[in-house]
Each structure stands twice: as structure tokens, then as C-alpha cells.
Amino acid sequence: MSALLVPPGRGREQQNRPLRLAPVTAETYRAFLASATGAALGAGFLQCPSWADVKEGWRARLLGWGPAPEAGELTGVALVLLRQFPGTRKYFAYLPEGPVADWAASGIDGWLTPVLEHLRAAGAFAVRIGPSPAYRRWDAALLKSVTGSGVRLADILAGEVDPLGTAVAERLRARGWHRCGGDGDGDAQPRHVFQVPLAGRTGDGLWSGLNQEWRRNVRRAQKEGVEVVVGSAAELPEFYRLLRITEERDGFRLGRSLAYYERQYAALNAEEPGRMKLYLACYDGEILAAHTMITVGRRVWYQTGASADHRREVRPSNALPWRMLLDAHALGADVYDMRGVPSTLDPDERAYGLLRWKLGTGGQVVETLGEWEKPLDGTANHTLYRAFQAYLARR
Structure with a gap:
């Protein structure tokens, strides 16, 4: 029908x-x-x-x-x-x-x-x-210039406030709805996400949007011979092994099992072949990093990333998302969504490292309306x- x-x-x-x-x-x-x-x-x-x-x-x-x-x-x-x-x-x-x-x-x-x-x-x-409308946006260039002890996104004047998001929030409050949590801690899905706009941009434009450190690291990976390939369900156990290493190293716990990712991969690709892909960064015959990517319509998400503790100097964790970004652009996506980021802008907080890494792509932090x-x-x-x-x- x-x-x-x-x-x-x-x-x-x-x-x-x-x-x-x-x-x-x-x-x-x-x-x-x-x-x-x-x-x-x-x-x-x-x-x-x-x-x-x-x-x-x-x-x-x-x-x-x-x-x-x-x-x-x-x-x-x-x-x-x-x-x-x-x-x-x-x-x-x-x-x-x-x-x-x-x-x-x-x-x-x-x-x-x-x-x-x-x-x-x-x-x-x-x-x-x-609700899907955005609430506020901050460009990467702005956020890199305002980091400091105790600083959070809420302390920084947004570069853009979406009038639709504001209107929807007012309508929901008037109807007895309340926003979960304070700074997003009550949400099941990330309130703050990082997005790289792709519509109307060229590959050269995406490259120039990377900061100097990202460009240097991508070049280093290419020089060292890091190869990025699209894997299959057979590599999900290796992805999961790397994810557990990443969780231990970076101090977080997603709480998902290997069976969860296997189920996700099977269900999404049964609905539409290629909807979920597993990207692998390989070096000297070894998988050093693995990321999942999901595509629906003209939107692409980098969902979950994982990497090994060793051979990080060959920069697989820059080569891999750069290839994914280019592939998302080639698919005609309007936006490449790198999913959640913390709300802290304090370099001394451990969580800031994830935001810093994503800021290097030159995109923007988007505060959604939350749940x-x-x-x-x-x-x-x-x-x-x-x-x-x-x-x-x-x-």
C-alpha cells in the first residue's frame, strides 16, 4: 500500500x-x-x-x-x-x-x-x-574560543536560536508537557548533538572545514597506509571488542551487548540494504578502529565509534570518520550527524575530549528540544x- x-x-x-x-x-x-x-x-x-x-x-x-x-x-x-x-x-x-x-x-x-x-x-x-526541531546552535569556531574552567554550553550565547524550536517548546508547556531533566541528563537520547552540514558543499570545502590538526592527522594516516573499508556483520565481534576497550579507556559505559549490535545490523539492513554500515580502519592486517554509520533519506549518522589503545600514532580515528564524511556527501546527504556531545567546555573535564575531537570537523553543536x-x-x-x-x- x-x-x-x-x-x-x-x-x-x-x-x-x-x-x-x-x-x-x-x-x-x-x-x-x-x-x-x-x-x-x-x-x-x-x-x-x-x-x-x-x-x-x-x-x-x-x-x-x-x-x-x-x-x-x-x-x-x-x-x-x-x-x-x-x-x-x-x-x-x-x-x-x-x-x-x-x-x-x-x-x-x-x-x-x-x-x-x-x-x-x-x-x-x-x-x-x-520533537525534531532544533533549539540552539553554536559553530565550532565559536566554541573553541570560549573554553575554560567550569564553562558549559548554557553559558555561551548561541549563534542561532531556532524560532520554530522556541515556539514548539511553548506550545508543549501550554499543554502540560515538561522537559526531561535539566541539562539533558534525563533524556534517553542525546540533547546536544554535533552536525556537519553537507548540502551545497564540495569535497574541497569539507576538507578546508577540518581544522589543522584533523588535516594533519588524515594525511598522516594516508602516508602510513591506513586503509578504510566497509565491513560486514562478520566483523561486529571485533567492533564490539574495540568498543569495550574504548569504554574502559574513556570512562563511559553504553551498556549494550554484542547481540544488540547484531540485532540492529540485521534489522536495519533487512528494512533497507545498506541502511547500517560498519566501517573499519585497517593497518598492517589489523583492525584498529571501527565505526557504525546509519542512513535514512538525506540524513546520515555516525552512531558509535571504537578504537584500539595501540598504534594510535597512525591516526585511524581520523582516517575513518573522514572517509565516512566523504561517503555521506557522495550519497547526497544534507547533514552528517555525529550524535551526542557533552555540554562541558572545560578542557580539564574528561568528557570534553569527545567534543574537542568532533569540533575539529568544523561543524556545529546543535541543542535539540530534548525529550x-x-x-x-x-x-x-x-x-x-x-x-x-x-x-x-x-x-
Whole structure:
């Protein structure tokens, strides 16, 4: 079943018909994402139907709304993950980086209210969403000049404040939603991400956008003979081994298993061949670094990176993302998203090293709207929501 388009400025009678919400098939959902209307909304990989197959312990629902969703006439979709609260028949509903909707439209109640009503009927006591508009942006050149003891992104005047993001935040607050956490620590997905704009740029332009250290390191890797190749599922165990080394070295823990990445690789590529790729930096017959890359429409993500502790002087961790950046550009992507960065600008904090490395690509830090939650109406739901928050805090 194909998703029918409802483009702006055309089909006025169809657009003026009331929106209806209904469960949709994965085929209808994917057809909408591939359509011009769906592509313009810029869905991320966490809102693809395949993501439901990645997340164990969650039930999934695919929802669509439009003039006639059961016939494929859609204007928006949502992948909803439902987690059962222990000892009850109630669920926490999570829409990771979703829903896929026109947040610029003034009448968001036309689709948001039916979504909440549907989830309440499904037994949800609370809902968490991740609106897509950006909130603030800081260019790399600015941030490199303002580092210092105790300095954080919130202390720096943004180079750009997105009026749509501001408007969406105000609309959600007016409807009883609240932003999770303070500085993003309550979000499941990163609030601050690093993006390299690609639209309208040339390969030479991308090269000149790298800072001097990055260009020097890429040249060093090329001179030493580091080879970057696209691997397969067979190399995922080696990727995972390097990831555990990286976690130990850099002091973080993602908490994901090898089975998680194997499941992700299989599910995403079953949905669309090449959606998830594993890039490998090889030197003298050994894999020294491995990164995963995901593509949906005109967006590309560097998802997770890992590297060995030895032979770092041949700079595999610069050669690898540089090749990925060039490949994303060759695919016609509008943006190369390097995912999360910390909010600290203090060089003495260990976490700053990741931000410093990404700043070298010459992109920008983007503060998203983050994740928003709302307990659904009813005293019992509010009580269960408070209990759920306490449960999460204990975990």
C-alpha cells in the first residue's frame, strides 16, 4: 500500500478534511517516510519500523494520521514503544526522536490529541516524545574560543536560536508537557548533538572545514597506509571488542551487548540494504578502529565509534570518520550527524575530549528540544507516573 501525498498548497479539499489516526502497516509507514512529504519531515532511524525489532523488552505500535490513514493518506506517523510497569497492566509510552510530524503547523492538537487518546486507550499512563526541531546552535569556531574552567554550553550565547524550536517548546508547556531533566541528563537520547552540514558543499570545502590538526592527522594516516573499508556483520565481534576497550579507556559505559549490535545490523539492513554500515580502519592486517554509520533519506549518522589503545600514532580515528564524511556527501546527504556531545567546555573535564575531537570537523553543536513527558489524565495515571519516576531513579 502506497502513502498518498498531501503536498502544501495542493489538494485543498483533502487537506481540510479532519485528521484521523489509526494503526498502519510497516509497509504503509515506510512508504510515507520515502514519499516527498515524509522525507521533508526528516525522520531519524529511531522512528523507522525496524527500530522496533532492535529494542527488546518493549512492545511496538505503528501509528499514522491523515485524511484516511487506513488508505495510506498520511501526513504524519509515529513508532511508539511501550514498556510495561512491573506489577501492573499499564505502560510507559516512548516515541524516540518522534513523532514524525509537521511541527511547524499551528494546529498540532489535530494529531497530538488523537495520539494521546489512542495511547491512553492502550493502557499508557504517561508518554515521552522527542520533537525534531532544533533549539540552539553554536559553530565550532565559536566554541573553541570560549573554553575554560567550569564553562558549559548554557553559558555561551548561541549563534542561532531556532524560532520554530522556541515556539514548539511553548506550545508543549501550554499543554502540560515538561522537559526531561535539566541539562539533558534525563533524556534517553542525546540533547546536544554535533552536525556537519553537507548540502551545497564540495569535497574541497569539507576538507578546508577540518581544522589543522584533523588535516594533519588524515594525511598522516594516508602516508602510513591506513586503509578504510566497509565491513560486514562478520566483523561486529571485533567492533564490539574495540568498543569495550574504548569504554574502559574513556570512562563511559553504553551498556549494550554484542547481540544488540547484531540485532540492529540485521534489522536495519533487512528494512533497507545498506541502511547500517560498519566501517573499519585497517593497518598492517589489523583492525584498529571501527565505526557504525546509519542512513535514512538525506540524513546520515555516525552512531558509535571504537578504537584500539595501540598504534594510535597512525591516526585511524581520523582516517575513518573522514572517509565516512566523504561517503555521506557522495550519497547526497544534507547533514552528517555525529550524535551526542557533552555540554562541558572545560578542557580539564574528561568528557570534553569527545567534543574537542568532533569540533575539529568544523561543524556545529546543535541543542535539540530534548525529550518531553506528560502523564495522561487521571489520578491513577499521575500516581503511577510518580512511582515510575522513582523506579527509574533507583535503577
